[in-house]
Amino acid sequence: MTASAIDAAGAPGAGASPSDQGAPAAQPSRRRLLGLYLLLGFAAGLPFYMFNAVLTLRLSxxxxxIVIIGFFAWIALLPTFKFAWAPLVERYDVPGFARFWGRRRGWIMLSQLGIFLSMVAMAFTSNDESLPLTALFAILLAFWTTTLEVAADGWRIELAPTQAEQAPIVAANLWGYRSAMVAAGSGAILVAAWADWTVAYLVIALAAFAPFPLLAAMRPEQMGTRGRGRALATGIAASLAILSAVALITALAGAALLSAAQGAGLSAKTNVTPIVLGVALLPFAALALALPRINRLPAGAHANISAFAAPYVELFWRYGYAMLAVLAFVSLYRMGDVLTLTLSHPLWNEAGYSLEQIGVADGVVALSASMAGVALGGWLSTRMSLGWTLAIGAVTAAAGNWIYIWLWHSDPSPFVLYTSVAVDQFGNGYAGAVFVVYLSMLVSPNYPGAQYALLSGFAFLLPRLLAGASGSMQTAIGYDGFFLLSGALSFAAIFLLPLIVRVKARVPA
Structure with a gap:
């Protein structure tokens, strides 16, 4: 089902756009859809590493x-709050692009332009002489990367509404995403070593922009729609205006925030983790406190609520108090993977492995094992109940954390390193695939992008906040204690599964 078809069926919208007129175009074939989401996953995975791991290396x-670099790591929290602007993606069209390609693809194309220009800006400020400027472009890159994911997730859920249809598309998307992690994590660093950081960011910017011309060449949203060239020119002009406005607003907000922080006496020596945690939990706490009132609302009452709140009120209304168990489950399920990503590389280095061995482990071994895990997770999701596939994922994710205890206590050898990384990445890939399918089955077809943004954002909120304190945790309990704990946190999600599998959505009478 296309976005236009959903709007015509009565989903909240900003009014019918020209693309809502006439007969819908045929959906892409399954093979083309898999190829498209493979490429979209690759395009989303590349910039994530460029404002995250690669940027922290560049700064160092x-x-x-190191304390300032730690502050830059908080930029990775931005995707957690994508629910704050996801309703805009659900409700409004991008001028020009939407008339020809529809709402979802319009937002994807706008995001592609935002990613490309943000990364080009990071390339030409790669000397990092102005850290506020570096932070501004990194935040913009994170924002547009996250917006791309919101639009692509919403489109995916609309095109493939069932579990059996979702699984192969999710697998293709994650294959692309994890391939991009290797390309950005190792490729950009190698290019920087051969040339410089400017060239590295320009190369990745061009690679991340690859889906744009393919999307522009696709069929229109509605059969018979004409004026591809005009729609493209109008869309690019409107996008440049939107990108400029977002950059200006971000710059002004950042300046105000820095001024307020300095006025409050915050500095590089201040422990901001409790402050960030408190602020981050506020919107979710507000939703939980509102649950009793939401639960008493009559069916369809969310349609009379503001465009921002409607998707989340509808989600909490459908699941009621069971939503608290769902949020607890999703916050634990990927905990070990996020924590392991933070300290696995320092562990390998301290265990005595060479850069060449780490490069092989982080490249060929990690990619092949991760893809195998994603493939198995996607395949089993079409043949088993989600309860069983999620349980297997919790076990494999925990094993991927615990195997690093063996590595830490073993003499350095390629076999130990490559085996440990393969087990870790296989479990990570498998758990990631079944988790995306599970989240996709929770959302309403009327609000797929916004509701998926809320659930997936919450899933990584607590893990990414704790990851910021992972160095302190390792200092207190050592590497073996840290990976024992991270694996136990992932495994703990399995104890919530008896509740999760019984959760049923309320159906309006």
């Missing part, structure tokens, strides 16, 4: 203080 090479 320029001698930036």
């Amino acid at each position: 090479r320029h001698g930036v203080d």
